[in-house]
Amino acid sequence: MSKSGGRGASIRSQVEPFRAMSVMAEANRLRAEGRNVLSLAVGQPVSPAPRAARKAAQAMIAAGPVSYTDAMGRMDLRRAIAAHYETSYGVCVDPARVMITTGASGGFNIAFLAGFEAGDEIALASPGYPAYRNIMRALGITAREIPVGPEDDYVLTRAHLEDAYAERPFQGVLIASPANPTGTMTSPDELGRIADFCRETGVRLISDEIYHRLSFGKTERSVLQDLDEAIILNSFSKYYCMTGWRIGWMILPPELVGAAERLGQNIYISASDLSQTAALAALGAAEELDAVRDSYRPKRAAMMERLPAIGFRAIAPIDGAFYAYAQIPEAFASATQFAARLLAEQHVALTPGIDFDPLRGDAFVRLSYAGDERDVLEALERIDCFVAKG
Template sequence: MTILSARSRVEPFHAMDVLREANALAGAGHDVLSLAVGQPSHSAPRGVLEAAKAALDNEKLGYTDALGRMETRRAIAAHYADRYGIEVPAGRIAVTTGSSAGFSLAFLAVTDPGGRVAITAPGYPAYRNIIRALSLEPVEIATDPADDHMLTVASLEAAHRERRIDALLIASPANPTGAVTDRHHLAALMDFCRDEGIAFISDEIYHGLRYTGDDRTALSHSDDVIVINSFSKYYCMTGWRIGWMVLPEAMVRPVECLAQSLYISAPDLSQVVAPRAFECTDELERIKDGYRANRELLLERLPAMGISFAAPPDGAFYAWCDVGAHTNDSMDFARRMLSEIHVAAAPGLDFDPVNGSRYMRFSYAGSTDTIARALDRMADWLGN
């Protein structure tokens, strides 16, 4: 009889369970409209697809260095110069199998078993589950709508004084709230972490998807941070499994050694073609215009249904909403909405196990037609 480890007993990602049920309904011939998953409905940019066709014909694809092809790392370094005006040596960049590998590598590199990693609540559930699977302890620090769901130094300090924290992970823009941590909060958090010897990890996977200002990378304030990013969201390349890390110099070799054994290397085809995405800004901005239109639809129509915004949707492609006027069980609400009107959305329980029962996350990464039709169904269903 196989004995399962405690590390294997992580909570399910309920949004993926909803997606599975939605796919089953769609497979049975139902017209399912999904606001559940944070995946662009668009394919990778045309330049990437054309480069992939050429690479399949002409490249010998295989393993690469664990840190990635040097030409890919140089292209990412050039991106930081072009986008942020920051010089990042290519030698400090590691190409990863999506951002997920980056999180695992970062946690392993800066903590020992039993180490404590602070994350925000609400927050992306995979953070919590990866941390637990690595025999670490997630420290979920609640954020306040009054602070636009930005983590404050006071909250971090209180948790740290109660029991030492080894690493802090901040996402901006954030999943599920879409909230952006402004430059002053970000700098204050980084300074506190520096003074207390807490490793600072910045998840910047939703950079490029901000609607109220410009993105600011943590590298603008300090080199002594770990930045994790990906081609999945803004660049519409979820299935290509290609991301990157920017590392402090002292962490490059340890991360390389970990990656050699855990992942060998990121997919070679993706490494070859991903830099072309940096050249497709016009196409990607047109896609972003679609998200912006979808966002406006949600802002206009959800409040009329008695669904309020619990955070300002300033970035990413999510709305974090209070459905307390209709239910105190967001999982039941999600299941009924899917079964009765075939609209899928993510229950708040995923993102905040303590207070998520009255919240839902609505993704507006799909087409504007999908968003509009889903809102029509919801309005009829809720009697608005």
């Protein structure tokens, strides 16, 4: 019992913080003091939502009602997303299998609840996005983290899964390509092998494709092309530059549609009608959004050139998304301390790797190049100065 006589927080709520957000909060505090802080900490595109999306939202507000929608989302948006899969991947998707969610984060809650029981295990790569394991823990699901590193280009493979499954069977696999925090991509052939593994073992496959359309030279493939029963998650946050609109989607296998709808009805009723209106317009803004993606190329090139020159090691292949994941220079023992000192002394924010890999991550940091190009280049200069001083 707490001193006030209340029960206190539940055990299931005792998840780790998302430290990238804590770093962002400290950076904002320093900015409020008038410091010139440059942030490489958060995957926040510097560009606003597409013009068509903003215009559609403004028109909706001017017209009047912004309402509840069906828990599965508006049918016009669901049809448009289904059409996107046919155009982009050659896959025919029934719009009835499309669910509009409150960002990919809301989708993960629904996917884990609909597809798994408390006590199930889901295999996933480490380093990986921390909210995966934190949401699982809150729901009573175990994250079976499989270490990946420079020796396998930070990519989870079928061979990894076979070894882990032989040791102890698990009920799910979660993959992400391009991945957060590494930016690495899984090859189409490897995606096919993973899909075959899941089909052969009856393991449920979840694919986080939130960074699709943000790749630089490598082939993107949706897992839906290899396994129709997979759960696919995506969002308008990254390629579409709509983080704060909190709007995403899922493609569900037919047997989970009813369960997902019931959960959605009770957990959040529906995704925002306003955001759905904007998202529908954003789907037609590829020319504008491709130009935004192309603006990441010089920043990515700067990361690839400067990080090894500064002394960063074991750098993950920067295939897609807008992240670099790297081991800190040899003179520094702790990435957490490295990041704290860098923010305090040089006013550059980045995320310590302990967020993404609880066991090995304190030797690594994630750097986002989603921000303004001048800020990214200046941040690299400040990091170089910091490392040189030791």
